[in-house]
Amino acid sequence: MAAAARVMGAAGALYHANTLTSSFLLKPFSITHKAIRLNRNLNAAPRRLFACRALYKPEVQIKEEGQPETLDYRVFLVDQYGKKVSPWHDVPLHLGDGVFNFIVEIPKESSAKMEVATDEPHTPIKQDTKKGKLRYYPYNINWNYGLLPQTWEDPSLANPEVEGAFGDNDPVDVVEIGERTGNIGEILKVKPLAALAMIDEGELDWKIVAISLDDPKASLLNDIDDVEKHFPGTLTAIRDWFRDYKIPDGKPPNKFGLGNKAANKDYALKVITETNESWVKLVKRSIPAGELSLA
Numbered sequence: 001m002a003a004a005a006r007v008m009g010a011a012g013a014l015y016h017a018n019t020l021t022s023s024f025l026l027k028p029f030s031i032t033h034k035a036i037r038l039n040r041n042l043n044a045a046p047r048r049l050f051a052c053r054a055l056y057k058p059e060v061q062i063k064e065e066g067q068p069e070t071l072d073y074r075v076f077l078v079d080q081y082g083k084k085v086s087p088w089h090d091v092p093l094h095l096g097d098g099v100f101n102f103i104v105e106i107p108k109e110s111s112a113k114m115e116v117a118t119d120e121p122h123t124p125i126k127q128d129t130k131k132g133k134l135r136y137y138p139y140n141i142n143w144n145y146g147l148l149p150q151t152w153e154d155p156s157l158a159n160p161e162v163e164g165a166f167g168d169n170d171p172v173d174v175v176e177i178g179e180r181t182g183n184i185g186e187i188l189k190v191k192p193l194a195a196l197a198m199i200d201e202g203e204l205d206w207k208i209v210a211i212s213l214d215d216p217k218a219s220l221l222n223d224i225d226d227v228e229k230h231f232p233g234t235l236t237a238i239r240d241w242f243r244d245y246k247i248p249d250g251k252p253p254n255k256f257g258l259g260n261k262a263a264n265k266d267y268a269l270k271v272i273t274e275t276n277e278s279w280v281k282l283v284k285r286s287i288p289a290g291e292l293s294l295a
Helices: 224-230 234-244 265-283
Strands: 027-031 061-065 074-078 094-096 099-106 110-112 114-116 125-127 136-141 144-147 157-159 165-167 173-176 187-200 203-212
Touching (some): 099 203, 187 234
Antiparallel strands (some): 061 074, 099 114, 099 144, 099 187, 144 173, 187 203
16 A cells, blocks of 8 residues: 555545444454754644545454564454555544544553554564563553554654753654553543653653543543543643553663653643654655655
C-alpha cells in the first residue's frame, strides 16, 4: 500500500465517529539538525487534521506471533481479509468531536517495555531491547500506555517553548488514566485532557493524558481541571513516574518543559495537530524517513 495513498485533507473526508463506532471490532486472535521553529500560537485558527483511507470499515483483529517476553514476539493488527496493517500508519487518528484512536502498547500494571517497531514492515508491537536483552521498567506502569496513530515527533523540529528540544522520532505517546486494563494492540477511543512535555536525554517526548470513552468517569472529564477534580494527584503521579523511572538504572531523572507542569486540553490538541502534520510530511516523503518503515 503506497504511503501517499493514505493522506488526504480532513474536513468532509475524515472518518465520522458514528461510522467507526462499530467498525473497530477487536477480536483476540492468537497464533501460538537543521531546526525549524514551531508556531504554537493558541489563538491561531485551528488547523485541519489529516487521516488515511487505508482502512474502510475495518474489522481489525489482534494477531500474535511468537511467545510473549521473547525476542521474536510480535503483535500485529490484521484486517478482515487477514492482511497485516500498520497500527501507526493505517489506523485513523481522528474520529471527530475531539475523539481520537489510541493504541495500547503497555497495559496498566505491567512492566514489559512494549512499543511499536517503527523500523519493521507493518510496524508491529514488540518488546524493546537493549544490548540484545528484553527491556522492562523497574516497576509497573500504573496506566495504559501507548501511541496516537498518524502522529510523529519530527527530530528536525526544534520546539522554542520546550527548551528548543527536537522530536524523538516516534509517534506521540498517550497515558490513558481509565480504570480498565487494556490489551496489547487494543484500539481505544479516547479524549485528550492534558499534555506533559517530557525531555528525555535532550529529546522532546510528549505525553498526552487522556481517558477512554468507555470509562465510567469519561463524561465528567473534559479538561485538565477535571482531572485534578476527579483523579486528584494523577497528573503529578504521571510526571513523577516518567521523571524517575530511569534512576534505578543509574541515569539522571528526565526533565519536563512548560514550567514542569501539565498543559491543558487546548495545548494537547495543538500538539496532536502539529505532530499529525509532521506525520503527513513523513508518509508523503517530504521528509527523509531514514530507517522508519512507511509500510
